[in-house]
Amino acid sequence: SQQGEEDPQALSIQEGENATMNCSYKTSINNLQWYRQNSGRGLVHLILIRSNEREKHSGRLRVTLDTSKKSSSLLITASRAADTASYFCATVKRKTDSWGKLQFGAGTQVVVTP
């Protein structure tokens, strides 16, 4: 079963616009991670946010985490055609018996047109 669920399933924007996608999860987490996957390739880690953090930045990426709502958002600012990819959130549960078990959502497919 998948822990995280991304919303929307697909997003189409033009270069220069911002892209926002959301992730909701069900159980208490240790951390939440965002990954990007280009077509036909493996996943690439973008950013990790721990449960005691509320916001994190990396370049044009901004991630927020609201543990009370069990949700996270990923914002890509000033999008580029190269940002076209699928974006996945993944969670590591707080329970020790789930240590290391990263559970992925179904992803948001982002298309950035020039």
Added chain:
Amino acid sequence: EAGVVQSPRYKIIEKKQPVAFWCNPISGHNTLYWYRQNLGQGPELLIRYENEEAVDDSQLPKDRFSAERLKGVDSTLKIQPAELGDSAVYLCASSLQSMNSPLHFGNGTRLTVT
């Protein structure tokens, strides 16, 4: 650093045939994962190794799937016999042994069972 290497990139087999996938993780990463990714879905964990030990194989269909990680480095995942429903991308990933360590993925093996 060299990334996670998987081979082959593509494999087409007839049902009931055996198939094997190979993974070489990043040097120094003692945690290795095999994920399966169906079209339009996020990766789902099949098995996780800490060095040579399989510490989470609860999602591995043990009647037909097997995996090994000899000497705690390279790993192979085998399916025998393959079924039509096994068509998917099989992803290998590795990480340091830490709950907050990101996963590094290979480009996967796309399996088509006909």
